[in-house]
Amino acid sequence: MMEDFNSETDSDYTSYWRDWFISSRGNEYFCEIDEEYLTDRFNLTGLNTEVPYYQYALDLVTDVFDLDADDDLREQIEKSARHLYGLVHARYIVTTRGLSKMLDKYKRGDFGKCPRVMCDGHPLLPMGQHDIPNMSTVKLFCAKCEDIYNPKSSRHASIDGAYFGSSFHSILFQVYPALDPEKSVRRYEPRIFGFRVHASAALARWQDRYRSDMIERLEGAGIEVKYLEDFDFEGESEDEEDDFDPLDTRGEEVVGDTASGRMDLGN
Known part of the structure; x- marks a missing residue:
């Protein structure tokens, strides 16, 4: 999903982790989370039970990481930091500030364009089919045909869909109704x-x-x-075919005539 941070020193690594994360190939769908949001513990409620090495990962994401760890431990903390950033990202993009940042990326077409010919290259939005991690990868939603598609790049296709959530794209058009396009009704x-x-x-x-x-x-x-x-x-044979008449009701007619005769005799 991202490249390893090997070209910078440890001080640069801890000072500019978020900048490196956003600029890495495969992370183009993510927006930068404000530091004020990351440092507010209320916004991180419940994540300490979902992320291993939670405190170290949070320190790394907030650029205050200062631990002399071996390579194996640093790799585990780095993995946890990426996972923590993704989970916080799903919460951040449904806030006013987060919606504004994702809207700018949407208008620029950073998420790609709809592959359906009848949509005329309408921009897409990232979305998840589940809010629980490790259940499905990220998909791309087209508001014009109201269908979802797989990302073209394998780097994007490996991103967890929970990092965007299943409600973000709908909330965006609720907050900005003027952006909701006219639905595509044309068919080939x-x-x-x-x-x-x-x-x-x-x-x-x-x-x-x-x-x-x-x-x-x-x-x-x-x-x-x-x-x-x-x-x-x-x-x-023709005789056998003539013997079969599905509309033959002569037997019913005889019964009817006999019944009517008995009724006459009774009179």
Whole structure:
């Protein structure tokens, strides 16, 4: 998700950790969290139980880290600091200040553009499908077609979706309703030599596909079903065909005549 900080000294590492984090490749979706927000313990409620080496990680994020640790411990603290920053980031971007920063990135198109042709390159917003870490990666939401997409870059695709939360994109358009675009209703119409394909052709294909799927499900359940097209009527004689009349109601007519005769005799 990010590059290792190996090109700077330890003093630069501890003094400019957030600047390094934001400028690292793969972290373009994140905005910089204000130091006042990070130092307010109320905003960090409950995170101490979710982040290992919480205090050391917080010191690193707030640029007050001062610990002579070996490489293995420093690596663990660095990992915890990235995780802590992501969890705080999900809370920060739904505040007034955080929404404003993400809005600027949205207007610049920092999150990419919708790959759907009918959306005409509408900018995207990062979002998570879950608010709990390690459940799903970040997705990109298009407000025009109201669909979500995977990031193009593998660096972005590995970011935890909980670092943005499942409500950020909806809150943004609630706070800035003028930015909510008109929904895309255009759909591509298949054509042959300029003429639209008739709807009955699509319906016939759907019916054939649906019947094939249903036959497979029935066969899987051990049920044998035959359709009218499966019977061979060519080998039958004309007399046999004439003997079968599904609309023959002569038997019912005789019964009716007899019943009416009995009623006459009774009179």
